[in-house]
Amino acid sequence: MGNCLVNEGVSIFVILAWLGINAFLFVHFYFVYDDGLKFYYTRELVGPALAWARAPAACLNFNCMLILLPVCRNLLSFVRGTCGCCRRTLRRQLDKNITFHKLVAYMIVLHTAIHIIAHLFNVERFMDCQLGEKGELNAVLSELGVGGGYLNPVRNKDMNPTKVVFVTVAGLSGVAITLALILMITSSTETVRRQYFEVFWYTHHLFVVFFAGLVIHGIGQIVRGQTEASLKEHNITYCKDKYSQWGIDPQCPKPIFSGNPPMTWKWVVGPMALYVCEIFVRFWRSQQKIVITKVVIHPSKVLELQMKKRGFKMEVGQYIFVQCSKISSLEWHPFTLTSSPEEDHFSIHVRRVGDWSDSLFKVCGGDQKEFREAWKLPSIAVDGPFGTASEDVLLYETAVLVGAGIGVTPFASVLKSVWYKYTHSDPNLKLKKIYFYWLCRETSAFEWFADLLQSLESQMLERGNSNFLSYNIYLTGWDENQATHFAMHHEAQTDVITGLKQKTLYGRPNWDVEFGNIASNHPSTNVGVFLCGPASLAKVLNRMSSAHSSGDPRGVHFIFNKENF
Structure with a gap:
């Protein structure tokens, strides 16, 4: 347990605090509506569904306040990179912003479902009370407030319940909020995002409809309670059973009711203002x-x-958002920077795997063999750079870098910059040893990155610093013909796939052995583990980092970091 806290202690605390606030809000407002005198007669009409509708509404306000903050990337970048008080532990939490964004979204879905179901019961009870026998308490309550101060929003027996649900301000805005939420959640699944990113991109902008609906949802004031003045004049304990004498008995005047004023806007106006500022910053950069x-x-x-861009400054492992107006004026896609801060330009590597990347490949002349003039290249807009987990590589003496497929891109920038600092004897360079692992399914995936590794390998050999970087390349998929070809060239001085002196390994790493060896080689050291790859591999590396971290504060500790953008 102690080893696990090294990596997840602060995250666990943040999640528990968030869950605790949700639980407090739910329980507090549940009892406010289930036990408070102000809503005594409201409960007489609708029963316990009132509390079940209002408690999740309070939690929705809280979570809707949080949902935008993790995606204000310029704000997070400022806190992460330019604020001097932002320590490494806090930066690791900021790197999990998308994970927290998803958790908050799931909580919103849960409370929305409870809120809707409870209010459907409330509408049904309102209708039943209006249709009740004259003289009963529910019927008397439903008839109150002919000139105002009513309790039952269903004002006559002929009202259609469908009209109550779908034509009122609360009903229409509720339907809009729910539909927007359903579309945003369903289009956010990993399958949709990977195969139909444009669908995810466009439907996610329904958050504008979602927040507009939230702000106006409470204007109708459907949920009503007894006014403070009425509570003083109308003693519920004495009058609740004398409803036939209300207005006749001077001690029991008719109760007067009013709706709850809209409160959601007070919760979300701050984050909405921050997000508007975020949009202006993005537009200015574009x-x-x-x-x-x-x-x-x-x-x-x-x-x-x-x-190249005037004034552009970057750090290792950062990423940018790229927009190409010739493809789409609305779509922005994230890409890790593969250049180092020491180079006079910044670069990205784009793999041709989707509609947008395929279009970018074509408009940049990727399908043409002849030279293309610079003025014919498309117009590109850039937002960033933004900090990621890989930016913290330089904070450790020993680092383990794990890339899967195209996920190796952040480490191109890291390896270039670290080697530059190392060869120029940068006194601020803390990093002394790098363990690099690259896992690919196909042999062709190695080709574009192998040039960089070959250059590093030859430079390290020339300077006699071959121990600075230990790299292991794994091919996780191959066929029978390839296996035969590999076996025939096994004795060659350089690898048949990469051209490196370090031979390609086949299969998957035995992480337990790898972490054990690193731990024995670097006792009493904080080892940074950095991954850009799938969630399944992240679980394995996170588990290994905890398992091989020492319980002794003076021992070796593996600090796991994962790219999220």
């Missing part, structure tokens, strides 16, 4: 001129764009 200085077509359908 107007700054970007010059594409070089386009390189690599094997395995990988496009490299080298660009």
Whole structure:
């Protein structure tokens, strides 16, 4: 347990605090509506469904306040990178912003479902009370407030319940909120995002409808309680059983009711203002001129764009959002920077795997063999750079870098920059040892990145610093013909796939052995473990980091970090 707290202690605390606030709000407001005198007569009409509708509404206000903050990437980048008080532990939590965003979204879905179901019961009870026998308490309550101050929003027996649900302000806004939420959640699944990113992108912008609906949802004031003045004049304990004498007995005047004023806007106005500022910053950045200085077509359908922008400053492992107006004026896609801060340009590598990346490949001349003039290249807009987990590689003496497929891109920037600092004896360089693992399914996936590794390998050999970087390349998929070819060239000095002196390994790493060896080589060290890859691999590495971390504060500790954007 102690080892697990090294990696997840702060995250667990944050999640428990968030869950605790949700639980407090739910329980507090449940009893306010289930036990408070103000809503005594409201409960007489609708029963316990009142509390079940209002308690999740309070939780919805809280979570809707939080949902936008994790996606204000410029705000997070400021807190993460420019605020001097932002320690490494806090930065690791900021790197999990998308995970927290998803958790908050799931909580919103849960409370929305409870809220809707409870209110459907409430509408049914309102209708039943209006149709009740004259003289009963529910019927008397339903008839109150002919000139105002009513309790039952169903004002006559002929009202259609469908009209009550769908034509009122609360009903219409509720339907809009629910439909927007359903579309955003269903289009956010991993399958949709990977195969139909444009669907996810456009439907996610329904958050505008969602928040507009939230702000106006309470204007109708459907849920009503007794006014403070009426509570003083109308003693519920004395008058509740004398409803036939209300207005006749001077001690029991007719109760007067009023609706709850809208409260949601008070919760969400701050985050909404921050997000509007975020949009303005993004727009301002998108107007700054970007010059594409070089386009390189690599094997395995990988496009490299080298660009320049006035005032652009980056750190290792950061990423940018890219928009190409010739493809879409609305879509922005994240890409890790593969250049180092020491280079005079910044670059990204784009793998041709989807509609947008395929279109970018074509408009940049990837399908053409002849040279293309710079003025014919498309206009590119860039937002960023933004900090990620890989930015913290330089904070450790020992680092383990794990990339899967195209997930190796952040480490291109890291390896370039670290080697530059290392060869120039940068006194601020803390990093002394790198363990690099790259896992790919196909041999062709190695081709575009192998040039960088070959360059690093030859430079390390020339300087006699071959121990600085230990790299292991794994091919996780191959066929029978490839296996035969590999076996025939096994004795060659360089690897048949990558051209490196370090031979490619086949299968998957034995992480238990790898972590054990690193732990024995670096006792009393904090080892940073960085992954850009699938969630399944993240679970394994996170588990290994906890299992091989020492319970002794003076021992070795593996600190797990994962790219999220």
